[in-house]
Amino acid sequence: MNETPAGRPTLETVARAAGASRATVSRVVNGSTTVRPDVAESIRRAIAELGYVPNPAARSLVTQRTDSIALILPESATRVFSDDAFFPGVIRGVGEALEKADKQLVLLLASTKSSHDRILRYVHGRTVDGVVLASMHGADTLPEELRAAGVPVVTSGRPLGEATVPYIDVEHASGVEAAMRHLVGLGRRRIATIAGPQDMVAGRERLAGYLNGLEALGAAPLVEEGDFMRQSGMDAMERLLARDPDIDGVFAASDLMADGALRTLRRLGRRVPDDVAVIGFDDVDAARFTDPPLTTVHQPIHEIGTRLAEQILRLVEGEEVEASVVLPTRLVIRESA
Amino acid sequence: MNETPAGRPTLETVARAAGASRATVSRVVNGSTTVRPDVAESIRRAIAELGYVPNPAARSLVTQRTDSIALILPESATRVFSDDAFFPGVIRGVGEALEKADKQLVLLLASTKSSHDRILRYVHGRTVDGVVLASMHGADTLPEELRAAGVPVVTSGRPLGEATVPYIDVEHASGVEAAMRHLVGLGRRRIATIAGPQDMVAGRERLAGYLNGLEALGAAPLVEEGDFMRQSGMDAMERLLARDPDIDGVFAASDLMADGALRTLRRLGRRVPDDVAVIGFDDVDAARFTDPPLTTVHQPIHEIGTRLAEQILRLVEGEEVEASVVLPTRLVIRESA
DNA sequence: TCGACTCGTGAGAGCGCTCTCTCGAACGAT
DNA sequence: ATCGTTCGAGAGAGCGCTCTCACGAGTCGA
Incomplete structure (x- = not known):
């Protein structure tokens, strides 16, 4: 209320300074080509001198666009936020791609139950042009609700159940x-x-991959469930060994759990990979530093982010996009298997 | 352009439905108490029935507030983004606190040089009410430029050189x-x-702490520099040992580097803590899982985030804030020392 | 030379909201 | 019964921008 030294310049200010009309200045600002070069030049000079920057709120009001995209991380994501490299990587990918497109990234960390309504309010209020939804548990109703609200949505990870919105x-x-x-x-x-x-x-499909792979062997499956975090991997490995001490290979559905398994194996005197070979999933940075370095299934985390951004930008522009984009994974062989 | 089934309801729509004026509906929406209870009630009903949500752009245009705060992560921060738990933790803290205050978090990942101008443009355009700036290298000019632009700013970490803006x-x-x-x-x-x-x-002060601590001993300092990441810790430990094989204690300025040191020590046959005691700094989640579990200096990462948010919110409200808030650290003793 | 077209520019409406100002009604005091 | 006061509610201006429409000045073919 007190920090407006001389009042920010508006289109009107610039127009007067350049001896043109508001409309023409607007044309120059928005890169219209139908302005006489010399006029455009003098307007540009006035803009530079006055330090004019368009007011995005005023612009949004008439264009009905905000040039910003929401990235929603549900509670399940924020919980692992600080220990897992997946979401930071995705955020970074999305952020970079949006920056290139000159869009803003609005981060919605849905930490609590009440966030659901808040998100819908944001979206209904058209605070953002589109929404990127990261990894949700179970049959989350949010993507469908957003779609129903008429907002472009892209999700990271195929939803459980029927996919009603495009996903990566x-x-x-x-x-x-x-x-x-x-x-x-x-x-x-x-x-x-x-x-x-x-x-x-992600949990289900990785398990399916395990079961498929096991079929060739004709062996009985041996499954313990974790929550993708390290501690659960440690515990699960212990249960596994209790059920069958002769295990000679382990696939863990995340690098963090694989690292946990490595620790338990070491503690119980099993050598890796000699006694037990271990493979993880994700290929986070830390996978190169486990003991021994982790053989793991690489997924292109950063690219997931950039592709999410690309798709949502296209949707916002009214273009059609593929119902799904499925990026390849590949096995990275290090020393644990 | 085609997704507006019936047009979103505006204040006008609600006013007509409730038989009141736009002004009165606005009063109800903004919680004014000077509306007759029964009138307010019928307006609230109309709002619910129509699914009315205020248009933030229109509101911003007149109030000159956007209710959103930018969190800027400079390049140096995004680089370590995926391996370090510090920034995700700060983001989460800031996000939670802003959510409580019903403010939006706009994330600006300053990945390139050009981001600098982009940031200034955002800020000059008053896209955000305030800025939280995370950890910068050297004598970054950004805080000062932002302050000069008349935007409330808070930084994470005392800036090198003179502090011109409040910091946590x-x-x-x-x-x-x-x-x-x-x-x-x-x-x-x-x-x-x-x-x-x-x-x-952060790098300097932790070194200063080491030097102070060493003074009591009257021993000569033995310093190798890293970049806070794991690999640099591995390398630095090797150089250290080459310089003096009799080292029996190491303080690493980050947990990641401490973990790297642990690996090098193990590889070179040193037992921890028997032969060499190791202490890190940060107390990230992973510190509990190093081998052996890492003794480390705990810093309240999440609280840094929430305090940053608190301060910027107060500044935005025009309140005064302390020039600096310095949060306590504490030694967490595990097994590496 | 005149009508038909461009083409660049300006006037003006209007996006949806807040907020000041005004006004009428109700009430208490004289 | 009259006047001042309070209080709830509406009218209307205006935030800064975009965009349609109209208009005047050139340009060109007949």
């Missing part, structure tokens, strides 16, 4: 199958898995 | 001094440090 995902199952083939090729016969949460598609 | 920081030096006392109390006499980048205040 990776080849979970085939990546895991490659990992399984690698273990089998190593001569492993008693292969267990530490699965992810089964109310998340 | 932690007690780097005294935390490190506690760590040094602990090492000395353990009988360690040949204590080295893996310092952080010396163009960052």
